[in-house]
Amino acid sequence: MATSGFARWKAGWAYVRDFLASDVDEVYSRCVNAALADPKRARLLGKRAGVTADAVWQHMQLMPNVDRVHAASAEPLEAATEAADALRDVRQEHLDAAETTAWNWRAVCLAMVGVSITLAGLWGLWAVAAVAVAAAVALFVLTLRGSAAWPNLRQCLVTGWLSLGVLVLRVRLGIKVAEWGRELRQRGMGPVVDRSIRTLLGGDPDSLLVPDSYDGLRSPRERGYVVESAPALLLKRKLAQIQSGTIAVCGPRGAGKTTLLETCVEDADFGLLAQAPATYAPHDFLLSLSVQLCEKYVEVEGYDVPEFTRLSHVRRLLRRIWARCRKLLRWSVFALPTLAFVVLGSAAAVRSVPPERTAAAFTRLDRHVEEIGALIKETWQGQAAGTSVSLLLIAAFWWRMRRAARWHFLRRTALASGAAVGIFLCLGSLVSTLADKGVQQRIAELSPEVSLHVLAYLGLWAICRKAGEKGWRLPVGGARIAARNLFGPLSKVWLFLLLIFILRNPQTQAVLADADNPLRVAAVLIGVILLKVSDWELRPAEPALVTQCRNHLYRLQTIQMSTAAMTTGAAQVLTLGTAHTTSVSTVPPNFPELVTDFRELLSHIAATYRNRGGRVVIAIDEVDRLGSDTQALAFLSEIKAVLGVPHVHYLISVAEDVGAAFVRRGLPHRDVTDSSLDDVVYVQPATLDESRAILARRAPGLSDPYVMLAHALSGGIPRDLLRYGRHIMETQEKTQSAELTDISRGLVLQELAETLAGFRTLLSKQQWTPDTHDILNAFRNLGAHLRGACPCTELEIQFALEQFAVHSANDLRSTAHPALTDDARQLIDEAAAYAYFSLTLLDIFAAEGFDRRRQAAETHGPNGDPELLAEARQELGLSPYSARPLISAIREAWSLPLQPALAGGAVPPPRSRRCDHHPHLL
Numbered sequence: 001m002a003t004s005g006f007a008r009w010k011a012g013w014a015y016v017r018d019f020l021a022s023d024v025d026e027v028y029s030r031c032v033n034a035a036l037a038d039p040k041r042a043r044l045l046g047k048r049a050g051v052t053a054d055a056v057w058q059h060m061q062l063m064p065n066v067d068r069v070h071a072a073s074a075e076p077l078e079a080a081t082e083a084a085d086a087l088r089d090v091r092q093e094h095l096d097a098a099e100t101t102a103w104n105w106r107a108v109c110l111a112m113v114g115v116s117i118t119l120a121g122l123w124g125l126w127a128v129a130a131v132a133v134a135a136a137v138a139l140f141v142l143t144l145r146g147s148a149a150w151p152n153l154r155q156c157l158v159t160g161w162l163s164l165g166v167l168v169l170r171v172r173l174g175i176k177v178a179e180w181g182r183e184l185r186q187r188g189m190g191p192v193v194d195r196s197i198r199t200l201l202g203g204d205p206d207s208l209l210v211p212d213s214y215d216g217l218r219s220p221r222e223r224g225y226v227v228e229s230a231p232a233l234l235l236k237r238k239l240a241q242i243q244s245g246t247i248a249v250c251g252p253r254g255a256g257k258t259t260l261l262e263t264c265v266e267d268a269d270f271g272l273l274a275q276a277p278a279t280y281a282p283h284d285f286l287l288s289l290s291v292q293l294c295e296k297y298v299e300v301e302g303y304d305v306p307e308f309t310r311l312s313h314v315r316r317l318l319r320r321i322w323a324r325c326r327k328l329l330r331w332s333v334f335a336l337p338t339l340a341f342v343v344l345g346s347a348a349a350v351r352s353v354p355p356e357r358t359a360a361a362f363t364r365l366d367r368h369v370e371e372i373g374a375l376i377k378e379t380w381q382g383q384a385a386g387t388s389v390s391l392l393l394i395a396a397f398w399w400r401m402r403r404a405a406r407w408h409f410l411r412r413t414a415l416a417s418g419a420a421v422g423i424f425l426c427l428g429s430l431v432s433t434l435a436d437k438g439v440q441q442r443i444a445e446l447s448p449e450v451s452l453h454v455l456a457y458l459g460l461w462a463i464c465r466k467a468g469e470k471g472w473r474l475p476v477g478g479a480r481i482a483a484r485n486l487f488g489p490l491s492k493v494w495l496f497l498l499l500i501f502i503l504r505n506p507q508t509q510a511v512l513a514d515a516d517n518p519l520r521v522a523a524v525l526i527g528v529i530l531l532k533v534s535d536w537e538l539r540p541a542e543p544a545l546v547t548q549c550r551n552h553l554y555r556l557q558t559i560q561m562s563t564a565a566m567t568t569g570a571a572q573v574l575t576l577g578t579a580h581t582t583s584v585s586t587v588p589p590n591f592p593e594l595v596t597d598f599r600e601l602l603s604h605i606a607a608t609y610r611n612r613g614g615r616v617v618i619a620i621d622e623v624d625r626l627g628s629d630t631q632a633l634a635f636l637s638e639i640k641a642v643l644g645v646p647h648v649h650y651l652i653s654v655a656e657d658v659g660a661a662f663v664r665r666g667l668p669h670r671d672v673t674d675s676s677l678d679d680v681v682y683v684q685p686a687t688l689d690e691s692r693a694i695l696a697r698r699a700p701g702l703s704d705p706y707v708m709l710a711h712a713l714s715g716g717i718p719r720d721l722l723r724y725g726r727h728i729m730e731t732q733e734k735t736q737s738a739e740l741t742d743i744s745r746g747l748v749l750q751e752l753a754e755t756l757a758g759f760r761t762l763l764s765k766q767q768w769t770p771d772t773h774d775i776l777n778a779f780r781n782l783g784a785h786l787r788g789a790c791p792c793t794e795l796e797i798q799f800a801l802e803q804f805a806v807h808s809a810n811d812l813r814s815t816a817h818p819a820l821t822d823d824a825r826q827l828i829d830e831a832a833a834y835a836y837f838s839l840t841l842l843d844i845f846a847a848e849g850f851d852r853r854r855q856a857a858e859t860h861g862p863n864g865d866p867e868l869l870a871e872a873r874q875e876l877g878l879s880p881y882s883a884r885p886l887i888s889a890i891r892e893a894w895s896l897p898l899q900p901a902l903a904g905g906a907v908p909p910p911r912s913r914r915c916d917h918h919p920h921l922l
Contacts, residue, residue: 011182018181019174024080027177028069031184032060035193040701043210044197047738051200059196068195072188076180083176087169094162101155108153109160204851206703207740209732216698217725223262225698229690231683232260238679239264239615239649244606246643246650251683252877254719257653260683261619264651269614270605272296276623282638283591289618289642290598291556294549297605301546306553422530429520429527442511450507457498464491545604552601555589595641606647619651636677652677685716685874688867694718699725705740708866709845713751715873727751744845749797752838753786759831766824775820775828778804782835798842805835806899833880833887837872840887843896844869853894863893 014034018027035041036053045053059065070077098105119127139150198205216225231251238247249257265271274289295305378384379391433439468487502508589597606616623635636652643650686694691711695702706728714720724747731746732738760779768776785800847853857864868890875883888898 011185014185015178015182018178022084022170022174022177024077024084024177024180027181027184028066029057031181031189032057032193034185035189038190040210040212041193041197043212043701044201044205044208047208047210048201051197055200056193056196059200060193065192065196068192069184069188072192073180073183076176076183080173080176080180083169083173087166087173090162090165090169094159094166097155097159097162101159102148102152103156105156105159108156109163203849204705204740207705207850208703209706209728209738209740209743210701210703211699211729212701214699214702214725214729217722217729220719220722223266226259226263227690227693227697229256229260229686231256231681232263235260235264235651235681236267238681239617242649242678244645244647244649245678246652248652248654248677248680249683250654250680252685252717254717255683255685256718257683258621259718260681261621261651261653265617265619268617268649269612270297270300270609271617271619273619273621275621276635282635283594286591286594286598286639286642287556290594290601291553293598293602293605293618294553294556298546298549298553301543303542303546306550418530418533422527425523425527425530429523432516433520436516439511442507446507446511450505453501453505454498454508457494457501461491461494461498464488464494545608548601548604552597555597598642599645602642602645602648606645610647615649616647617649617651619653621653623652623654685870686711686718686721687716688870691716691721694721695725698722705845705850706743708869709740709744709747709841712841712866712869712873713747714870715877716870740850741846741848745794745842748838748841748846749786752801752835753783755834756783756786756831759827762827763824766821766827775824779831801835801839801842805832805839829880830876833876833883836884836887837876840872840891840894840896841869843891844894857894860893863889 014030017030021027021030036045036056045051045056060069115131116128119131139153142149201208216222219225231249235247235249249260251257261273265273272289272292274285274292277285298305375384375387379387382388464487468484468491502512602616602618609616620639636654688708688711691714692704692707695707695710702725710721710724710728713724727747727750728743731743731750735742735746737743756779760776760783763776763779782800782804785797844850844853854866862868868886872883872886872890875886891898
């Protein structure tokens with residue numbers, strides 16, 4: 001709201017400037033500068049040689065661009081041109097008429113207007129008409145005598161009328177030109193300026209990294225950046241289709257299962273998200289889930305969760321006493337001075353009451369007390385039968401009013417009566433003040449200056465108070481301050497100044513010094529107190545379900561002990577007696593008891609929310625952390641007893657293999673998923689369009705080539721997508737370049753270096769012989785190339801990577817090494833396939849002309865679709881043998897060589913010297 005308010009103010013100021021200028025060329029130049037000042041365009045300036053604000057401005061002065069801008073705003077431009085032509089014609093007529101006047105037409109016209117206004121103001125329009133008739137008769141007589149007064153006067157009037165026409169047409173031209181400028185700023189200028197910038201940028205303008213912001217990438221867990229996906233919509237439909245049940249959410253790690261569960265829990269009327277234990281312990285998990293359920297329900301109902309501390313009873317009692325004392329002290333700091341001021345201020349009003357009136361009131365009170373006492377005595381002695389019957393009926397009625405609803409009715413009736421009395425006191429005081437003739441006379445005697453001061457203070461206070469309620473953020477210096485932080489204190493300042501002025505001014509002091517004012521103020525205070533008391537609400541009794549949750553928490557989190565002792569005997573000379581001591585402690589609930597209590601408590605909660613039309617969702621996340629699918633299925637079989645609670649939806653995050661077991665139920669055998677799960681929602685990796693939507697929310701302005709690069713490296717996994725988005729920003733800061741070629745090369749090589757280091761660590765755990773040392777040497781040489789990567793070593797890295805991905809890995813894999821285990825061969829194949837994938841990404845993104853080559857690849861069919869790069873990355877997680885043919889098909893679609901230009905051989909070692917030109921990249 002603050003930004004839109006500032007934008008409206010800026011647009012209004014631009015409208016005024018265009019109106020004052022009323023020049024089409026000047027407005028055109030201003031619109032060009034305004035378009036260039038837009039942050040989205042300003043970030044592109046200076047990214048490449050020759051792309052500056054002056055160059056774009058000069059390019060926008062070319063006739064083709066001018067014609068495009070004019071064509072985009074043809075209608076308002078035509079209206080502005082017509083207004084300019086009309087103004088030019090009338091202005092020329094005015095100049096011609098002014099040259100032929102013998103008198104000073106300005107002085108004549110101003111004199112006639114001034115005389116007319118003066119006559120109209122003093123004697124009315126009839127005087128103006130009379131003077132006009134007299135002037136006409138005089139001019140007629142002068143004309144008959146051959147005077148040139150009438151022709152000269154007529155020429156002055158014509159010239160003045162034309163000057164008025166010039167003024168009107170000038171205003172019309174300013175409005176039309178300002179409307180044309182507004183049209184240019186909103187729609188006409190931006191696309192043409194963007195086209196000019198792209199033209200000056202040359203090839204691949206989208207390969208520049210110029211995002212608007214990437215705060216969403218730095219806050220991956222921020223809920224405000226979550227984009228609703230297809231699995232989220234599917235899960236909502238499934239929840240709406242069943243009243244209760246258990247739905248499994250499965251998918252690869254990082255696919256967004258946790259985010260999906262959190263969203264469903266937040267959308268539910270009562271939701272709880274629990275984390276599955278890393279180790280298999282159903283009893284502990286159910287105990288923790290029961291505690292969370294009780295605490296969450298107590299918090300939702302607005303009550304405090306009981307705290308179980310290890311402090312002694314004395315220390316807890318002292319803490320409570322100290323808290324009450326602090327509260328009482330704080331209350332006394334404000335209450336006692338207020339009471340003293342009220343007593344001191346109303347003392348004069350109380351003393352002003354005549355003594356005879358006070359004596360009469362006390363006499364009447366004593367008489368009523370004596371009558372009541374006599375009535376009670378007569379009733380007690382049985383002499384007032386009617387009164388006895390009435391009292392019995394009142395007792396029965398009062399006992400019937402013990403119900404909460406009836407008691408609330410009485411309380412509301414009493415409070416409403418008090419509110420009515422309060423309103424009567426406030427209005428009565430106001431009416432008494434306005435009806436007091438003395439107050440009326442003093443108010444009438446207030447000078448205009450005092451009244452203006454009071455009205456000015458009240459107006460400034462009202463304006464500041466109203467402005468403080470807005471959500472604007474005002475630019476002050478280099479910061480933006482909220483309007484409430486600026487205007488809120490100002491409104492209090494104006495109110496304080498008004499109070500000081502009223503108290504110090506003698507005229508307003510006379511109004512305040514009326515003898516009845518203290519009594520009126522006291523009545524108003526009493527009325528305000530009664531109105532405040534009318535809003536008082538009794539704290540409702542704690543619901544039974546909240547009490548049950550508290551008791552359950554005590555049972556689960558404490559061990560309760562009870563000790564009873566009894567001593568009997570007679571103490572004379574000798575002591576005879578017996579002593580008995582009994583100790584009772586609660587037994588912690590076992591697993592069956594936990595299940596029963598949990599189901600019973602959750603059933604009550606679900607029934608409560610069902611009556612309100614709400615939904616209860618219990619989400620269990622991270623079940624796939626248990627390890628294997630066997631452990632996950634065993635965990636499900638143990639907690640199966642708490643599932644299936646009526647009107648409760650369970651959402652369980654499981655691994656893909658558990659979901660696959662549910663899908664193939666009965667083929668060839670059944671397992672726990674058949675009876676535990678009601679449905680499954682698969683969270684698949686994101687498509688390229690979904691990745692665009694995610695990054696558009698988290699990093700607005702990120703161009704499509706970078707989205708494709710992050711999508712390909714992540715394989716569509718949202719968690720990895722955000723991680724690679726951050727890596728893109730880190731690489732841009734490291735390389736100090738905004739070009740796709742530099743950023744993609746740095747990112748891919750860094751990722752490949754880290755991956756190969758991980759493979760080499762795994763290979764170090766294998767058994768090696770002198771005949772197989774060349775395998776580790778190939779990994780070491782390629783890793784050294786990648787660690788020393790810089791623009792000067794592009795050819796060396798390209799050659800080393802080609803040898804490793806295509807030739808060397810194949811040779812190493814095919815070499816008959818008896819000591820080489822199958823696990824080692826598998827690791828070598830996976831590393832070579834990933835290197836082959838990285839080589840493909842480098843050939844696609846790190847070469848010039850990405851847009852041209854992308855369009856050419858799309859003409860080759862499905863293999864040229866950028867989506868296939870992410871599928872290849874996903875295939876690498878399954879098998880390197882199926883991924884390599886897919887990568888080769890992609891290379892063929894992008895016209896990339898399937899074999900390196902040079903013959904195969906070992907990966908050469910890198911050069912030993914460091915690069916002096918790019919030390920920051922090493």
